[in-house]
Amino acid sequence: MTAGTKRDVRHAARARRRELARGTDPAAREAAAVAIADAVLRFVPEPCRVAVYESLPDEPPTGRLVEALLAAGHEVIVPIVLEDFSLEWRYAVPGASGDDATVRRPGHGGHEPDADERQRWLGTDALATCDLVVTPGLSVDSHGTRLGQGGGCYDRALLHRDPSAPVVTLLHEGEQSELDLPADAHDVPVDGYVTTTGRVVRLR
Numbered sequence: 664m665t666a667g668t669k670r671d672v673r674h675a676a677r678a679r680r681r682e683l684a685r686g687t688d689p690a691a692r693e694a695a696a697v698a699i700a701d702a703v704l705r706f707v708p709e710p711c712r713v714a715v716y717e718s719l720p721d722e723p724p725t726g727r728l729v730e731a732l733l734a735a736g737h738e739v740i741v742p743i744v745l746e747d748f749s750l751e752w753r754y755a756v757p758g759a760s761g762d763d764a765t766v767r768r769p770g771h772g773g774h775e776p777d778a779d780e781r782q783r784w785l786g787t788d789a790l791a792t793c794d795l796v797v798t799p800g801l802s803v804d805s806h807g808t809r810l811g812q813g814g815g816c817y818d819r820a821l822l823h824r825d826p827s828a829p830v831v832t833l834l835h836e837g838e839q840s841e842l843d844l845p846a847d848a849h850d851v852p853v854d855g856y857v858t859t860t861g862r863v864v865r866l867r
């Protein structure tokens with residue numbers, strides 16, 4: 664049985680996420696940040712390159728994860744969305760959190776990069792060089808179908824991934840879908856997910 668159309672399921676998943684975020688106090692969010700960092704660190708025992716994202720206030724928090732990865736000697740890259748919904752990548756800065764460049768395209772409320780900034784970009788194919796890819800998502804089902812924010816950004820970006828590098832989505836505990844999520848041909852399945860309680864589920 665499927666959960667409904669992408670639009671409807673996304674709408675419901677966003678509402679559920681807002682509710683979950685409303686019920687999460689700063690201490691619980693900090694505990695979730697630590698649980699995520701501990702769980703994801705176990706995927707990368709040796710120093711390597713990891714793609715993460717800068718979380719927005721309702722999303723599973725990634726700030727601690729970025730700091731823990733950097734402290735363990737990993738290279739960490741994070742995305743910026745471009746005009747055509749492809750993702751550019753840059754090195755993560757400790758302490759940064761999601762802003763306009765995270766989910767708004769330049770010219771659509773997003774940040775206009777200057778030449779200096781563009782020079783530091785790593786390319787839209789930078790996932791090819793990563794040993795682990797951590798993605799955002801609203802839900803994941805038992806086949807690894809991921810429901811995102813609807814830009815198709817990660818579907819495009821994941822085409823470049825190294826197939827031997829695991830792709831894991833961060834979810835709030837309870838956001839995984841028991842029903843099959845709607846999937847299109849362009850959807851790239853993920854290998855597992857990590858929840859805000861530190862639960863790791865490998866699907867493939």
Ligand SMILES: Nc1nc2c(c(=O)[nH]1)N(C=O)[C@@H](CNc1ccc(C(=O)N[C@@H](CCC(=O)O)C(=O)O)cc1)CN2
Nearest residue numbers: 716717718719744761765766767768771799812814816
């Ligand atoms: N923290 C975080 N970073 C992330 C994602 C995410 O889900 N979370 N993304 C996951 O894919 C990518 C960005 N995804 C996007 C999805 C939709 C739109 C979009 O439709 N933007 C509209 C403006 C929307 C608004 O005003 O609210 C636009 O640019 O016209 C942009 C980016 C990359 N970075």
Ligand SMILES: Nc1ncnc2c1ncn2[C@@H]1O[C@H](COP(=O)(O)OP(=O)(O)OP(=O)(O)O)[C@@H](O)[C@H]1O
Nearest residue numbers: 669809810811812813814815816817818819849850
């Ligand atoms: N590889 C691709 N090349 C071109 N367009 C694509 C590609 N993948 C997805 N799209 C387009 O992006 C749009 C959004 O796709 P979808 O609803 O699957 O996004 P999503 O997976 O929820 O978002 P995201 O990947 O940003 O988290 C669709 O119109 C789809 O056709």
